Amino acid sequence: MKKLLIIFICLFTILNANDDVYTLNLYEKVFPMIFKKRPIKVFVDKDTKEMLKNSDKFEIINSCNKSVVLLIGKKFGKISKECKDKPIFSTHYRSYKRQKNSFGALYWRKGRMQFKFKRDVLKRFNIKLPSKLEEYIK
């Protein structure tokens, strides 16, 4: 009976899960391929914080400092001096277009998931993508 309850709760959770479960799955596979440090120290916006808080692959830094490897999100408010030159992974089209440090993004647009990297920004931050991700460089 206990097993059945667990199965049902799991199913219920999956059915009610928002995009976060699947997005987190992608983040947990992609970012460790790009960044070597474990866990990856990140400074994130509110939505991304909710998604990454239980992941053991990431450590969320609440006050952005030197240890932060990258920023993930669409809105960060005022970014501290120490973080102004950190690479950003955007979760929104406008952030990807406007932020000069945005090296890549995952966002919904035109009814599809858009997953992209900017060649020039990758080069500026000396980020080398594995071959699996090269086709997403624009």
Added chain:
Amino acid sequence: MKVNRVLLLVLTIINLSKADGFSIGNLLQDIEKKTDLSQKTKLANSGVSFIYTRDDIQRMQIKNLKDILKSIYPFGYNENRYGLPDPFSSGTNQPFMSSQMRIFIDNQEISTGLYGSGLFMLGDLNIGWVDHIEIYTQNPTYEFATESTMTLIKLYTKSASRDEGGKVELNGGSYGASNISGYYTEELEDWSYFAFASYNDDKRKKYYSTDKQVSRDKDTKTIIATLNKDNHNILLTAITQKRDGFLDLSLDASPESSTVDANYIHIGYDAKIDNFSYLFSYAYLKVKALMIDDVTPISTAPYYDMFPISLNESDTKSAVFTGELKYNLDTNKNKLIAGLKYRMKKYKFNQASVNGISLPILDNDTQTITTIFLENQYFIKQNSIITSGLQYSKVTNNSSPQDDDLFMYRLGYTFTNKEFTIKTICSHTEITLEPYLINSYFFMANPTVYHKPQEVNTILENIIYTKDNNKYELVLDYTQGNNHLLVNSQGKLETYDKYVVMKGVNTRWTHNYNRYDKLFIDIGYRKISNFQGKEKDLELYTATIRTLNTYNKFDIFNELLYNRDNISNKNFYDYSAGVKYNYSEDLIISLKGTNLLDSAKTTDYYRVDATTFAILPPLEISPIDKSIILSMEYTF
């Protein structure tokens, strides 16, 4: 020892390849498909549902609702004598018989003051603005509609959070039909908006009745716009339609000319704050109709130049004001929703004349409906749920004895485990007269007497078994209608003194071959006693076979609908097929054929010789034209 080492090496290689064996493309598709918005909006414990995801709509090239409704039981899609979408119509004079099919855009009902449901405006409208569609049959919930509901159709608009950007689509096809539509959606600082506009020049197949051409062409301009911020939503819908009125009220189904022009606007606001949600909406409809027929009215008694109709003119306007407040409460064992809804319908006949003689202007011009409801899901265990609901509506009509107290209830039980879902639902629905029937000498046999509300009792059993890539479904339903409104030999509605009983069974099988390729089969049988007052039971046989396939850059769709009944004893086949070529992410070219065998189910429209009054063989016309459409979509 050597063998063991080799084995270890092989296993290590397999594990390593598995560890890195994911594909980014698959992960992205997981996000797109498994977070499809229909997963979030679908009603649990709601009886039988037909869900069309965004992916289904795109790959099936669904252009309007009739592409879907034609395969929805019990009656599929139908059009009435005016060429208007009206699934419950049976070819008689009534302007709209499907008032209990309630249609929503997001959370707001598209309603009309005179006829109830706005389905006749939206049923054949371009739906390029829709993200996904849910259709629920058998009185699914009291949560949404203010009035009695037998079928709930929910159309969800695209949103800036997923579709930011724009799209333009051009279509051209059979009979010279063409269409241009486009949308743009954007997230602003706090708000987001979606705006869609289209112009449709729907040219359709022409038919001949007594050597005269009858037409269902229409020109439609549509605007659908939403403005959203957190849980606050504003919806604007504006539609103008200029239709050929098809057979209209012509006795021999061959009018000289017939037009129906309609202008519709809906504006509404809904919001959710903590446990409360509320809604205000306003809708306005103006309809102007004109029919000219080359018949000579009889001047002697009892007709006095009123029959047959050589000139029919009407000009009506109506408005609907709706307000509602709902309260949601979730506890460990209960999920409760309670609500209060109020609707006022105002209507006016600016002109209504037959053969140049004005019909008496009726005193009644207002209907109000006040509804209170309570619905609860009680979790006996996490997988064992009792659903119950009660609804009371007070209906008043001014200058009419037709004031009603409508009591409705539903009780259901749902059991689910890993593979099975079993739902049993019983419901009782009461239905009042729509305003266009109140005191109407034109449509009612006894216009000034009180008509008991129509009653519909249903019992539904829905068993779903899911295993691996297969989903099997069995639907058994029993419906009993009391005080049913029946069209009599004079073409007027009167209360039928017998029960109308419908028994049905449907079996459905969905098989997903892989991520892209899908097969769907539905086979159904239905028996209706006392249907339209006939002594012989009506028996309906239906089947649907649908495949969706993707091959490289091509999406391919095939669908065959089969219909047969024991009255006409004819087999009807509606075969549709489509192919989409995804030239790039942004440019798609598609070709779709509908009713390619030109043998889809037809509707019988009665005809009487206007000189001898002898009954002519009915016109048999399908609401689904044989047509081919070529489309081009460009997203930016």
